[in-house]
Amino acid sequence: MGWFTKTTEPREQAALPDLWHVCPACQAHVFKDEWEAALKVCPKCGHHDRLSARERIGLLVDPGSFREFGTEILPSDPLGFSDAKGPYAAKAAAAVKKLGTSESVVVGSGNVEGTRVVLAVMDFRFLGGSLSTGCGEKIALAIQHAIDFNRAFVMVSASGGARMHEGILSLMQMAKTCAALQRLERAGLPYVSILTDPTTGGVSASYALLGDVNLAEPGTLIGFAGRRVIETTIKQKLPDDFQTAEYQLEHGFVDAIVPRKELKARLAQLLAFRMK
Numbered sequence: 001m002g003w004f005t006k007t008t009e010p011r012e013q014a015a016l017p018d019l020w021h022v023c024p025a026c027q028a029h030v031f032k033d034e035w036e037a038a039l040k041v042c043p044k045c046g047h048h049d050r051l052s053a054r055e056r057i058g059l060l061v062d063p064g065s066f067r068e069f070g071t072e073i074l075p076s077d078p079l080g081f082s083d084a085k086g087p088y089a090a091k092a093a094a095a096v097k098k099l100g101t102s103e104s105v106v107v108g109s110g111n112v113e114g115t116r117v118v119l120a121v122m123d124f125r126f127l128g129g130s131l132s133t134g135c136g137e138k139i140a141l142a143i144q145h146a147i148d149f150n151r152a153f154v155m156v157s158a159s160g161g162a163r164m165h166e167g168i169l170s171l172m173q174m175a176k177t178c179a180a181l182q183r184l185e186r187a188g189l190p191y192v193s194i195l196t197d198p199t200t201g202g203v204s205a206s207y208a209l210l211g212d213v214n215l216a217e218p219g220t221l222i223g224f225a226g227r228r229v230i231e232t233t234i235k236q237k238l239p240d241d242f243q244t245a246e247y248q249l250e251h252g253f254v255d256a257i258v259p260r261k262e263l264k265a266r267l268a269q270l271l272a273f274r275m276k
């Protein structure tokens with residue numbers, strides 16, 4: 001067959017295993033195994049990719065020591081909210097089913113290098129890690145558990161802010177969680193807050209930045225309103241590093257930036273210092 005008359009039927013391709021991860025920051029192609037072994041941190045540029053709540057718990061807690069509670073607390077739909085993409089209740093139910101968590105936060109107790117603590121770990125994949133009545137209730141429950149059992153409280157935030165589908169009731173969770181943290185403080189128990197990408201909106205404006213110690217992963221977006229909203233409002237260009245963990249460290253909102261591979265050891269060091 002002549003070259004010009006060849007048919008252009010697609011050639012059969014054998015399904016190739018997905019071997020590569022493409023870094024969203026530097027576009028480097030990295031072997032997926034290598035990238036996962038590096039805790040989803042790009043070996044070329046150090047970009048910290050987002051982790052699920054369960055991956056994060058696996059990273060921070062001693063193997064086999066995590067005991068989850070509060071799984072009976074599910075999303076509620078007090079407003080019967082619906083938008084162009086359908087009812088909120090259906091979206092929330094789909095997230096519960098897909099991610100295997102009852103809300104945008106997983107709470108439980110576990111050991112960090114032998115020290116028993118209570119943890120609340122947010123999952124950004126669950127409706128943007130949004131703070132809802134269920135999420136606020138789970139965090140308040142975890143804090144109360146820490147008080148009851150005389151343990152430190154560790155919060156890992158990853159959130160776009162309050163869940164608009166629940167209106168003012170989601171905003172009320174800011175006050176509710178802060179009140180619970182005040183009870184923790186009165187009980188003389190430490191609170192370590194770990195800020196991961198992104199920590200914004202009502203979460204950054206409430207419990208995420210109230211830690212006795214606030215730690216952040218490198219490059220984490222930390223802020224309240226988005227860059228575009230602020231620039232449009234104040235009619236000024238913001239610095240390039242605005243709302244990064246590094247910027248917040250320089251301005252006193254964050255106490256230390258800790259690379260992911262050092263996070264557990266740093267947390268254990270802080271807990272050992274405060275819980276002995």
Ligand SMILES: [Zn+2]
Binds near residue numbers: 027028042046
């Ligand atoms: Zn990279």
